[in-house]
Amino acid sequence: MDLTTSITGFVALYIFMLAAFTGYEIIGRVPAILHTPLMSGSNFVHGIVVVGAIYALMNATTPLEQGIGFVGVLFGAANAGGGYVVTERMLEMFKPTDKKKA
């Protein structure tokens, strides 16, 4: 079974367009109190770049490529990890008046 297809030209444009509207719609209705955590949360989401860096490093054939790929994975991992931790820390603190859980 081969499900792999290549993403070219207009297919890529469709993906980009739909993703752009999705991002716009999600943020558009957010109350200001969540702007900081959300910026941090979206910062975490683009940490997915680590996956691309892993791919680049896996396919490296020269020491130069390996070196660049290594730093790329390092940076990407720091982006994803750090983004997650600070976002989670911030959101954990938001609680309503009625402290049922506490």
Add this chain to the structure above:
Amino acid sequence: MNPHVIIDASYFAAAFLFIYGLKRMSSPVTARSGIVVAGWGMAVATLASFLYYFGVPAEVKPHLTVNIILAAVALAIGLAWAWRSGKTVPMTAMPQMVAIYNGLGGGAAALIAAVELLGAHANGYVELVVTIVGALIGSISFSGSVIAWAKLDGRINKTWRIKGQQVMNATVMLIALAIGAWIIFGMQGHAPALLVIGFFAAALVFGVLMTMPIGGADMPVVISLYNAFTGLAVGMEGFVLQNPALMIAGMVVGSAGTLLTLLMAKAMNRSVSNVIFSNFGVVGDEGQGEIKGSLKPAEAGDAAVQMRYASKVIIAPGYGLAVAQAQHKLYEFVKLLQEHGVEVKFAIHPVAGRMPGHMNVLLAEAGVPYDIIYDLEDINGEFATADVAVVVGANDTVNPAARTNKSSPIYGMPILNVDQAKQVYVIKRGQGKGYSGVENELFYKDNCNLVYGDAQKVMVAMIQAVKSLEG
């Protein structure tokens, strides 16, 4: 089963979890679970990407063991460092921490592009253009974010401005674009390493030059802009790598980040281009009109007693509150007032703190429930009915000059109408000016008294004053 099917399925799952997670993050009730959902998406995608092991071309096979070990080590170090720094960073330093994580993401996207360019992997003009543009944006985001971090962290204090700066910035940008165009159209992607390095150097320098002149209050907008930049760069490199997870996640963040940037700039009544190209606070110093009235100091205890017998108190906190680490004491005082039947509300200016929503985070840290915290639009009509308005560690966000004084650098910015309350108390450390360096007319008004002192000590004195009434 074909490992690529598993990889593709995981990416699909990740894309879904990211969007669903972000959606949940957009309401305070579900926000906490949102980041966890998105976190699972990230974990699934990252683990699945190791399955590339089974699909590499023959010429990579001899290097594969080394590559896998390098990837695992880099992942471990990156995660460990980020986990540690993220857990220990104080809430007041959150903006610069977000900036540095974001910059690293942009750097990673630029490095992916570097591998593609150096190995001449990309072919065809479309792919090359996307690679180059992504590399440019990612590099600017990286070096710009590092400068933003250094500025917010107090490592670079001067606002660095020289004559003809915009000409210089434009020149550097043109050099980067020219080299990029040469790599694409002159060499069809087969560029010598030196040229690629030159391209990245120009892009990185531009990021530094672009960020250096931007001062204080505008920094959050810039960080948000770089967040959007990194998203776009990730999306573009995702296209080059034929990776839909990167494309979707990157583009969602790219557009969400752009919108967030516009919202922030709007809240400060500044356009994004204004933030980037104009020098805040340079003009307008001469035009400051005379201020009538005098500064009237007040004792913390007297202020506290008046609030104890008021029926409605609105508190407008600013970054100074968090610097003094007084938010816990403030909330203790608020609870005391609430016990005596006083209606207390918090009024948050969109740019209170160091980025929009930062103050909400700082108050949440002290345990203040989010449903007594109000945004500017929701609370501004209520100041007229408040007996007492308290300004703690805020300045520019309550300066009436923004409404009246056209020569003021903050003219036009919406402000909290604290001056409409019957009585205003301003708790501040000394007679200094605000972050923007503008004199505040509010402090001279007849209904305004100033309580000087460290916010935390003032709060302790206020708590004692109310408690001592009980005898």
